[in-house]
Amino acid sequence: MNVIWAPWRMAYVKNAREPARCIFCLEHGTRRDGARLVLHRGRYGFVIMNRYPYNSGHLLVAPYAHVKSLELLPADCALDLIRMTNLSIRALQLAVRPEGFNVGFNLGQVGGAGIEAHLHLHVVPRWNGDTNFMSVLAETRVIPEHLRATYRTLRAAFRSALAGHRPAVGPRRSRSPEAGAKRGTTIKRHPVPTSAARRSAKANP
Numbered sequence: 588m589n590v591i592w593a594p595w596r597m598a599y600v601k602n603a604r605e606p607a608r609c610i611f612c613l614e615h616g617t618r619r620d621g622a623r624l625v626l627h628r629g630r631y632g633f634v635i636m637n638r639y640p641y642n643s644g645h646l647l648v649a650p651y652a653h654v655k656s657l658e659l660l661p662a663d664c665a666l667d668l669i670r671m672t673n674l675s676i677r678a679l680q681l682a683v684r685p686e687g688f689n690v691g692f693n694l695g696q697v698g699g700a701g702i703e704a705h706l707h708l709h710v711v712p713r714w715n716g717d718t719n720f721m722s723v724l725a726e727t728r729v730i731p732e733h734l735r736a737t738y739r740t741l742r743a744a745f746r747s748a749l750a751g752h753r754p755a756v757g758p759r760r761s762r763s764p765e766a767g768a769k770r771g772t773t774i775k776r777h778p779v780p781t782s783a784a785r786r787s788a789k790a791n792p
């Protein structure tokens with residue numbers, strides 16, 4: 588597997604080990620869902636955008652229950668996490684047409700969990716070549732405007748996915764996620780750097 592190098596996450600990794608309060612313990616009511624970047628609330632859990640993403644459209648699926656490991660969840664709750672993971676994948680397919688996904692749990696600090704006390708599942712959309720250009724764009728990726736625009740796009744995609752809409756099938760007309768913009772439901776992604784920038788990134792890893 589190609590691993591995305593995401594240096595902009597260092598601020599999060601360094602500072603978020605011991606948050607004042609658990610960021611995955613949602614307050615009751617949906618008034619702050621927009622500010623919290625909550626995309627969907629299910630019966631036993633919810634889907635939220637990662638403010639420090641590995642990739643554009645990086646989502647987190649978490650139970651409402653403050654538990655740190657999967658086996659501590661009742662079966663209904665664990666099944667709901669899988670349902671919301673499928674919903675997240677469908678919404679991302681509608682919005683940005685990824686070419687693949689990384690989906691999974693990091694359990695425990697040694698296992699890579701940033702917030703180890705509250706279980707959460709990562710859904711990371713992947714595109715061919717994203718490991719090459721991510722580092723070039725590192726400084727520009729996590730900006731509030733980008734997160735809010737992505738949030739609005741994904742909220743619409745979740746509504747479509749819940750309504751049963753399916754991503755278009757058949758051969759892709761373009762490898763670019765921007766192709767989805769013509770359908771009006773894509774995340775605005777950063778431009779792919781020039782070949783010169785790619786060569787520069789390889790020369791200066």
Ligand SMILES: [Zn+2]
Nearest residue numbers: 609612653705
């Ligand atoms: Zn919690």
